[in-house]
Amino acid sequence: MKSWKSFACLSLTLLLIVLSACSNGNKEEESHGSQETQSGSSSQEPATELNMAYYIFTGTPKDLDLVQDAVNEHLKEKLNVKLKLIPIAFGEYEQKMNLMLTSNEKLDLVVSSSHFGFDSKVAKGQFQPLDELIEKYGQHITEVVDPDVLDASKVNGERYGVPTMRDQASWLTGLLRTDLIEKYSLDTSNIKQLADLEPLLKTVKDNEGYAPFIGSARGALMFDALGDVNFIGVLPNYDNDLKVVNAYDLPEYEAVLKMMRKWYQDGLIPKDAATSKDTAQDLAKANRAFAWTWPGKPGIAQQESLKASREVVSFPLNEYPAITTASAQSVMWSIPQQSEHPDKAMQVLDLLYTDKELIDLLNWGIEGKHYVKATDLGDNMIRFPDGVDATNSGYNINVGYFWGNQFISYVFEGDDPKLWEEMDNFNKSALKSKALGFVFDVTPVTTEYAAVSSVVGQYRNALEVGAVDPEVVLPEFRSRLKEAGVDKIIAEKQKQLDAWAQANK
Structure with a gap:
């Protein structure tokens, strides 16, 4: 397995830039006042209703309406906006x-991501x-977000998403229950x-009686996928002299598929892994999982412990973050094409x-009910109130990296009070891909991309969880990819990458 270890890992997760200017209270007050003037709000006008959709791992919180009401009270004063929160599993x-x-359902703000087909949605005109x-309307966004990171959402020279301020670097991490x-x-x-992980998984399986690992070969593939969730043309080692290759033809890919197949046959991976919608965190909470993989960062163990309601420890599975x-x-906000109020949506964004108060409301809930300040631990620390924990809290979603600028939010008990400083150092130490900032435009190969994506959807998941024999199915998968036009896509991606590199010398 050492042959694929040397490749840099694909991120799911994630460049942190902390700008002291974002704490300039006078500037905020002045800017927000300007926004309110632009919006033309007054106490006489009905609030503009906006729908905001995002994913969560913990199920819809029972106190969602309470938090939504508090958010809307805050937004009514700021922007005369009424927000409907739409969490989706x-x-x-x-x-x-x-x-x-x-x-064309009413929708005004959505979490978008390279992991959810961002490029293809742009190509379809959906953002x-x-x-x-x-x-x-985005003066604070441009003050806080690094221009290179903000430009990562460009397609044909235009931005279609706003990356959140969080861990922009990542490495593959194993999470194990303590x-x-x-x-x-x-x-x-x-x-x-x-x-x-294999010997540990075998011990747990033999003694606990369930398949203990939730994950796939996907997390072990170590290359820059060039923003493509389908891995149609990748850049090994974050460099490879900027030569794009077919990920599914790599010997490293075949090797890790064979390992997953062995784990599946040995009962280390659930038999329904290819079709199950259950998250690793929910399975761990139900005592049906021991280990899983996730994009790593400082504080990842605490984050996953809260999601799973069980203490876990983390282990880097790569040599360095990237x-x-x-x-x-990986986490951006986009405005859907059907939004009738894109100006208001951008003002909320x-x-x-x-706005620390807004961020903390969305992420942590209501002070005194869902969290209390923990000044004994630090000025920016919080914890659960007495009698409340991760299992019974009415609002415990733990997706702080969604809400714009995570680095002005509270830090939860169990994390280092200097967590945001640690993330800054983590990102600064990360290897930058030679193609950082390149975004592939699928428009010239839309037909082929749709066909190849369909083939990937038919084959990849079952292969990568070990549910089918790669000796038999992988050659068929590769053949179908060629028939669907994978080589044409890779050639187009190479052409665009070469042009991008020339323009960014």
Whole structure:
């Protein structure tokens, strides 16, 4: 497995830039006052209603309406806006989002991502171009977000998304439950790559009686996917002299598929892994999972512990973190084409980059009910109130990286009070892809891209969780990709990458 270890990991997760200017209270007050004037709001006018959709891992919180009311009280004063929050289960997000976009359902702000086909949605005209809106209403966005990161959402020279301020770098990380590590005295000292989890998984499977690993070969593929969730043309080692190759032809890909197949046959991966919508966190909460993989960052263990309602520890499975266009695109906000109020949507989005009260409401809920300040731990620390924990809290969504500028929000008990500083250092230490900032425009090969994406959808998931034999199915998969036009897509991607590199010398 060492042959594929040397490749840099594809991010899901994620360049943090902390700008002291975002804490300039006078400037915020002045700018927001300007926004209110632009919006023409007054106490006499009805509030503009906006729908905001995003994914969550924990199920719809029972106190969602309470939090939504508090958010709207805040937004009424700021922008005369009434926001409807639409949380969607992570496993259903892509399907439901596609349906909402194609059916022209009322929708004004959505979490977009390279992991959810951002480029293809832009090509279909499902997102609005944002440059003019950002220039007019997004002054805080441009002050806070690094220009190179903001430009990562460009397609044909126009931005279609606004990346959030979070961990922009990432590396593949293994998350393991501490209760089972302690119960079976598992040795974690040698965990350096995905393959090293196997003996621990076998012990848990033999003693607990369930398939303990939730994950796939996808997380072990170590290259810059150039913003393409389907891996149609990738850049190994974040460099490869900018030569684009077919990921599915790589010997490293075949090797990790064979490992997944062995794990599946040994009962280490659930038999329904190819079709299940259950998240690893929910399965761990139900005592049906021991280990899973996730894009890593400082504080990832605490984040996953809260999601799973079980303490976990994290282990890097790559040698170093990396930053790619995909990691910059991994969590963005976009304005759907059907939005009737893109100006108001952008004004709400702009608030999320400087308005700490709004960010903390959306992420942590209501002070005193869902969290209390923990000044004994630090000025910006919070914890659950007495009698409340992750299992019974009415609002515990743990997606702080959604809400614009995470780095002005509270830090939860259990994380280092200097978490945001740690993330800054983490990002600064990361390897930058040679293609950082390149965004592939699928328009010239829309037909081929749709055909190849369909083939990928038919084959990849089952292969990557070990549900089918790669000795038999992988050659068929490769053949179908060629028939669908994968080589034409790679050639077009190479052409665009060469032009981008020439223009950015």
